[in-house]
Amino acid sequence: MGAYVDNLSNSLYLGTAKGEITISNGNGKSLMTPEIMPLIDIFYADGAIELFGFWCGGACRLKASTSKIGIRYRSGRITLNVEPHGSLTGGAEIVLLAGRGLAETLRRTITEERGRECCGVISSSMK
Numbered sequence: 001m002g003a004y005v006d007n008l009s010n011s012l013y014l015g016t017a018k019g020e021i022t023i024s025n026g027n028g029k030s031l032m033t034p035e036i037m038p039l040i041d042i043f044y045a046d047g048a049i050e051l052f053g054f055w056c057g058g059a060c061r062l063k064a065s066t067s068k069i070g071i072r073y074r075s076g077r078i079t080l081n082v083e084p085h086g087s088l089t090g091g092a093e094i095v096l097l098a099g100r101g102l103a104e105t106l107r108r109t110i111t112e113e114r115g116r117e118c119c120g121v122i123s124s125s126m127k
Contacts, residue, residue, distance in 0.1 A: 011045035014105055017078070017098035021051065021062050024090030032060040040096065044109050049080075051094060062092060066113040073103035080106070 018037040023030050033040075038055040050063040068083040076099060082092040096102070 011043040011050070012109075014042040014044055014049075014109060015098065015102045016041050017096040017102060019051075019053070019094060019096035019098075021053065021060055022093045022095075023062075024092065026090045029090075032062070034058065037097065040094075042096075042102075042106070044113070047113055049106075049110070062094070064092065066110045067115065069110050071103070071107050071110055073100065073107070078103045078106065 016039050019033070019040040020037050021032040021040070023032055033053050034055055036055075038053045040051050040053045043050045043052075044066075047067070048063050048065055049069060050061070053060045062082075064082040070081040070083070072079045072081075076097060078094075078096040078098055080092075080094040080096070082094070084091050
């Protein structure tokens with residue numbers, strides 16, 4: 001919760017959308033969010049996109065370098081693919097249900113900040 005509050009005051013808020021976050025560790029995939037998609041808040045700071053999801057009884061956080069994120073948009077569905085970096089052996093996939101406006105905001109941010117290497121993937125989940 002502290003990282004979320006820090007982002008509210010120290011980061012650029014990019015938007016909110018219903019979505020899911022899946023982590024792959026090389027041995028399989030693990031859904032970090034519940035099957036009923038929670039709202040996910042998206043922030044940008046210092047070369048990284050950070051996503052936070054909260055739901056009744058749980059929360060998750062994913063932070064990834066913009067240089068390692070690919071983005072696709074199709075028919076109200078944004079897919080962010082995070083390549084492994086740092087000591088991560090797998091990657092992550094984020095699916096957001098949102099319009100073209102948020103997709104373009106994310107694409108522009110990722111493209112403009114692609115050269116900034118900031119961190120390895122940071123992820124946490126509490127269910």
